[in-house]
Amino acid sequence: MHGPQAEISREIFWNIVGPGFPVEQVLLYILVVGAILLFVRGLVKSGFVTRLKVAFEATGSDVERVNDPWSRLWYTLVDIFAHRKILKEPYQGAFHFFIFYGFLALLITTIIVFLQADVIWPIWRVWFMKDGFYLGLSLFADIFGLLAIIGVLMALARRYFFKPKWLDEKGEDNVILWYILAILVTGFIIEALRIQATEVNPASPMNPYIWFSPVGRTVAFIFAGMSEVALRDTHKVLWWVHVLGALGFIIYIAYSKLIHILMTPVNIFLRPDTDQPPIRTMPPEMFETAESFGIHNVEEFSWKDFLDNEACMRCGRCVEVCPAFNTDKPLLPRDVIQDIRSYVNQKAQIALDPNGTYQVLADDQYTGPALIGDGISKDTIWACTTCMGCVDACPAYILQFPKLIDLRRYLVMMESDFPAEVLDVFKGMENNSNPWGIGAHTRADWAKGLDVPIMAEKGEAEYLFYVGCAGAFDDLNKKVAISLVKLFKLAGLDFAILGTEEGCCGDSAKKIGNEYLYQALATANIEVFKSYNVKKIITLCPHGYNTLKHDYKELGGNFQVFHYTEILDTLIKKGKIQLKHPIENLGTITLHDSCYLGRYNKIYDQPRTLLKALKSGSLVEMEDHHAKSFCCGAGGGRMWMEETLGTRINQKRTQEALDAGAKTVCTACPFCYTMISDGIKELELEDKLQAIDIAQLVVRAAGLDDKIPKAAESGEPKQEEATE
Amino acid sequence: MNTVVCLKQVPDTETLIKIAGTGIATDGIKWVISPYDEFAVEEALKMKEKMKAGNVTIVSLGPDRAIESIRTALAMGADTAVHVNDAAYYEKADPFATAAALAAAVKGLEYDAVFLGKQAMDDDSGQVPAMLGELLGIPVVTQVIKIEVADDKSKASVTREVEGGHALLDVSLPAVFSAQKGLNEPRYASLPGIMKAKKKPVDVKKAADLGVSDGPKTVVKELSLPPARQAGRIIQGDDAKAKAAALAKALHDEVKII
Ligand code: SF4
Numbered sequence: 001m002h003g004p005q006a007e008i009s010r011e012i013f014w015n016i017v018g019p020g021f022p023v024e025q026v027l028l029y030i031l032v033v034g035a036i037l038l039f040v041r042g043l044v045k046s047g048f049v050t051r052l053k054v055a056f057e058a059t060g061s062d063v064e065r066v067n068d069p070w071s072r073l074w075y076t077l078v079d080i081f082a083h084r085k086i087l088k089e090p091y092q093g094a095f096h097f098f099i100f101y102g103f104l105a106l107l108i109t110t111i112i113v114f115l116q117a118d119v120i121w122p123i124w125r126v127w128f129m130k131d132g133f134y135l136g137l138s139l140f141a142d143i144f145g146l147l148a149i150i151g152v153l154m155a156l157a158r159r160y161f162f163k164p165k166w167l168d169e170k171g172e173d174n175v176i177l178w179y180i181l182a183i184l185v186t187g188f189i190i191e192a193l194r195i196q197a198t199e200v201n202p203a204s205p206m207n208p209y210i211w212f213s214p215v216g217r218t219v220a221f222i223f224a225g226m227s228e229v230a231l232r233d234t235h236k237v238l239w240w241v242h243v244l245g246a247l248g249f250i251i252y253i254a255y256s257k258l259i260h261i262l263m264t265p266v267n268i269f270l271r272p273d274t275d276q277p278p279i280r281t282m283p284p285e286m287f288e289t290a291e292s293f294g295i296h297n298v299e300e301f302s303w304k305d306f307l308d309n310e311a312c313m314r315c316g317r318c319v320e321v322c323p324a325f326n327t328d329k330p331l332l333p334r335d336v337i338q339d340i341r342s343y344v345n346q347k348a349q350i351a352l353d354p355n356g357t358y359q360v361l362a363d364d365q366y367t368g369p370a371l372i373g374d375g376i377s378k379d380t381i382w383a384c385t386t387c388m389g390c391v392d393a394c395p396a397y398i399l400q401f402p403k404l405i406d407l408r409r410y411l412v413m414m415e416s417d418f419p420a421e422v423l424d425v426f427k428g429m430e431n432n433s434n435p436w437g438i439g440a441h442t443r444a445d446w447a448k449g450l451d452v453p454i455m456a457e458k459g460e461a462e463y464l465f466y467v468g469c470a471g472a473f474d475d476l477n478k479k480v481a482i483s484l485v486k487l488f489k490l491a492g493l494d495f496a497i498l499g500t501e502e503g504c505c506g507d508s509a510k511k512i513g514n515e516y517l518y519q520a521l522a523t524a525n526i527e528v529f530k531s532y533n534v535k536k537i538i539t540l541c542p543h544g545y546n547t548l549k550h551d552y553k554e555l556g557g558n559f560q561v562f563h564y565t566e567i568l569d570t571l572i573k574k575g576k577i578q579l580k581h582p583i584e585n586l587g588t589i590t591l592h593d594s595c596y597l598g599r600y601n602k603i604y605d606q607p608r609t610l611l612k613a614l615k616s617g618s619l620v621e622m623e624d625h626h627a628k629s630f631c632c633g634a635g636g637g638r639m640w641m642e643e644t645l646g647t648r649i650n651q652k653r654t655q656e657a658l659d660a661g662a663k664t665v666c667t668a669c670p671f672c673y674t675m676i677s678d679g680i681k682e683l684e685l686e687d688k689l690q691a692i693d694i695a696q697l698v699v700r701a702a703g704l705d706d707k708i709p710k711a712a713e714s715g716e717p718k719q720e721e722a723t724e
Numbered sequence: 725m726n727t728v729v730c731l732k733q734v735p736d737t738e739t740l741i742k743i744a745g746t747g748i749a750t751d752g753i754k755w756v757i758s759p760y761d762e763f764a765v766e767e768a769l770k771m772k773e774k775m776k777a778g779n780v781t782i783v784s785l786g787p788d789r790a791i792e793s794i795r796t797a798l799a800m801g802a803d804t805a806v807h808v809n810d811a812a813y814y815e816k817a818d819p820f821a822t823a824a825a826l827a828a829a830v831k832g833l834e835y836d837a838v839f840l841g842k843q844a845m846d847d848d849s850g851q852v853p854a855m856l857g858e859l860l861g862i863p864v865v866t867q868v869i870k871i872e873v874a875d876d877k878s879k880a881s882v883t884r885e886v887e888g889g890h891a892l893l894d895v896s897l898p899a900v901f902s903a904q905k906g907l908n909e910p911r912y913a914s915l916p917g918i919m920k921a922k923k924k925p926v927d928v929k930k931a932a933d934l935g936v937s938d939g940p941k942t943v944v945k946e947l948s949l950p951p952a953r954q955a956g957r958i959i960q961g962d963d964a965k966a967k968a969a970a971l972a973k974a975l976h977d978e979v980k981i982i
């Protein structure tokens with residue numbers, strides 16, 4: 001007998017442990033210890049420990065991971081218990097929530113039972129599992145157990161009836177769900193058998209409270225006709241099945257994606273504490289001293305990158321949002337992580353010596369499969385637009401695409417291996433500080449005839465208007481630059497441009513992997529900014545915005561940087577710009593969120609506020625917007641590369657705008673503007689859809705225009721093409 | 725296989741050219757390797773890689789600044805360089821004086837082939853390859869778009885571009901080859917290449933060190949820019965016939981081409 005027969009309670013180990021020496025109870029302890037040992041052995045067998053050995057050899061630099069541990073802990077707990085990120089996807093969020101809380105409740109119940117039966121009763125002879133507390137616990141466990149079953153069924157339904165194309169399919173995925181279901185169902189059956197054998201009897205003191213186990217009670221109806229002996233025999237068998245199943249589950253954690261139960265919280269705790277996904281820093285001195293740049297050996301990743309591999313449970317949220325995947329390119333961010341993981345396994349097989357010590361082999365000693373090429377294909381590496389969709393979606397705070405940048409860096413800086421189109425882009429940036437390679441002396445030609453203040457003449461200004469290459473050289477985007485200077489002048493803003501002293505911000509070079517070139521460009525700009533004592537900068541382009549605001553810090557450039565949408569928003573709110581002129585023919589407007597404004601910098605509201613302030617047209621959202629906005633396809637240097645694989649990202653996005661019923665797509669980024677405009681042309685939608693930058697609309701609503709003045713139109717004759 | 729590449733540093737093709745006397749104003753210019761010479765560098769490197777042996781030596785005539793372009797070629801993979809750094813000589817050098825200085829520098833080297841661009845992107849004279857061959861006393865093949873060297877390095881079969889077609893010819897080595905567009909795609913210097921280039925040996929010489937004294941045989945008298953591009957004009961007229969007449973008149977009277 002276990003514990004006193006309190007009136008309202010139940011006997012723990014009912015029907016399992018008989019009077020006298022509790023053999024079964026001791027056996028259970030042995031089994032629990034055994035399961036834990038087998039779990040540890042599983043960590044070895046599954047390759048987890050081996051991968052850790054490789055991780056210990058990791059040499060890559062990393063960002064601060066444990067600063068402010070208490071707030072990290074708090075963040076982690078909130079993230080886990082509130083399912084902050086997980087619930088961003090309602091359906092899968094919900095079933096994870098149910099399974100999670102179901103399991104947690106059952107775990108808590110089990111622990112309470114353990115404390116009662118194995119600690120408190122044997123030592124102090126106190127029985128607290130009774131009366132109201134017992135009934136409450138009983139109800140609690142039943143309800144949460146049922147929730148868990150509902151969760152598992154929802155997950156199974158998704159796998160069997162409406163499987164999304166981005167969902168991975170491995171054997172373990174189904175096994176895990178059926179396994180959990182079996183444990184939960186057997187749990188309810190043994191409860192039902194016990195209830196049928198005991199509480200159903202009107203003489204039982206528990207009889208009036210029988211519905212405090214609503215699920216167990218309901219299931220018990222099935223067994224209503226069975227004899228007590230049969231009930232007891234079935235109960236005994238199923239009890240052991242249930243217990244062994246539960247213990248087996250513990251072992252299975254080590255062998256399957258269930259390890260995320262342990263590793264994901266660790267990864268959340270260690271997440272980078274910046275909003276921008278950190279791209280590995282390369283201190284300038286490194287270019288003088290280091291032998292190799294970027295990553296081509298897996299050990300060159302950081303320890304945290306290895307941890308990322310272990311925390312990934314293959315949920316596929318990163319794949320769902322990836323523009324490359326969604327246009328049939330061979331890039332699935334989940335697979336980048338999983339492929340690095342299996343590559344580590346593969347390499348470990350070769351590089352482990354007979355003692356099981358991991359040897360880092362030099363390039364000329366190692367003959368196994370290569371990380372770049374065999375582990376991750378070059379097409380994968382070049383397909384990424386650095387849209388940050390994956391990083392933003394990942395509930396485990398894994399950095400997927402920054403790893404691709406490391407690989408690009410190796411390819412570009414060590415091997416000069418990149419898409420052929422990029423060569424001219426690099427040369428253009430090197431020689432003329434713009435990706436088009438247009439003569440640097442023409443950088444300020446767009447401003448001719450507009451009487452735009454130039455730093456060199458003005459000396460200093462409150463704001464530097466950093467125009468960027470697109471605003472300065474691209475005909476479409478010059479109109480944006482022109483609109484902005486007109487608006488700034490209208491508002492009486494104290495600003496100036498750098499004119500020909502301005503250089504390319506370097507974002508494309510950086511994201512393509514040419515950090516050396518990026519730093520040369522960035523350092524040149526920082527020097528010029530400092531020479532004019534610049535404090536505040538307005539950028540036209542979100543890429544420049546992100547680079548100047550965050551990346552320049554690493555090179556000693558600390559400036560207060562604003563995107564023009566922020567500035568216009570403020571100027572309008574202050575009444576410095578008044579939008580009184582209705583704009584014809586806008587129809588229904590939709591906003592295409594730029595990745596580098598939205599996901600990178602959380603600027604979602606200002607562009608929308610500006611559009612509403614126009615008081616023309618009506619605003620609708622596309623299917624993907626805000627944090628889930630779908631990239632235009634131009635980020636990460638993709639602007640300068642041919643898109644030969646799969647379908648075109650810009651066309652997909654353009655189609656989305658059309659499907660939303662929009663007549664006007666607004667952008668606040670030169671790349672997006674170009675890509676969507678091209679999409680409209682390519683899909684021959686000119687009569688249905690138009691693309692325009694927000695600045696151009698604001699300038700019109702303010703009663704001005706965005707026309708390129710005559711003076712800026714006729715440049716000098718262009719010289720003959722270099723190598724024609 | 726040892727090769728020599730002669731290269732010239734020229735203004736980037738996008739540079740705004742300003743005339744100063746009989747030359748151009750050099751302030752604010754971004755200097756680069758003349759694009760055709762870049763093909764020459766690439767071809768020499770490819771040949772070295774294919775033969776798995778030999779040295780690529782860069783020879784350039786130019787002032788101090790030319791070292792940057794020499795380093796770029798070294799970063800691409802060339803091994804050594806001779807920099808004929810003689811501003812006074814360079815200032816006055818015409819194609820002949822250039823070829824004379826280059827020939828004098830090349831003579832001191834061991835080589836199986838000399839590569840250079842078919843013309844420099846700045847003055848476009850296109851005479852140096854032929855003169856160089858003459859001064860070195862070896863054959864010259866110009867406008868080359870493909871070169872295959874025999875294993876024993878005794879000869880090469882070469883494809884050169886001729887008006888409207890290709891000519892295939894054999895030439896004994898050593899020889900001078902001038903590169904035409906299409907020969908190859910020049911590589912982008914890798915970062916280790918750039919770092920290593922800083923330490924590669926560059927032999928700096930004056931024209932006098934090489935024993936060249938022959939002055940230029942031509943003198944530039946005047947340099948002028950092409951006329952500024954005119955804005956387009958829409959021919960006016962009441963109907964197609966009138967417009968055609970107006971167009972014909974304009975072509976005849978103003979443009980004077982009919
Ligand atoms: S990387 Fe993150 S989002 Fe992608 S599958 Fe793994 S856990 Fe899910």
Ligand code: SF4
Nearest residue numbers: 322384385387388390
């Ligand atoms: S950054 Fe964007 S394109 Fe690149 S892998 Fe992530 S989701 Fe895909």
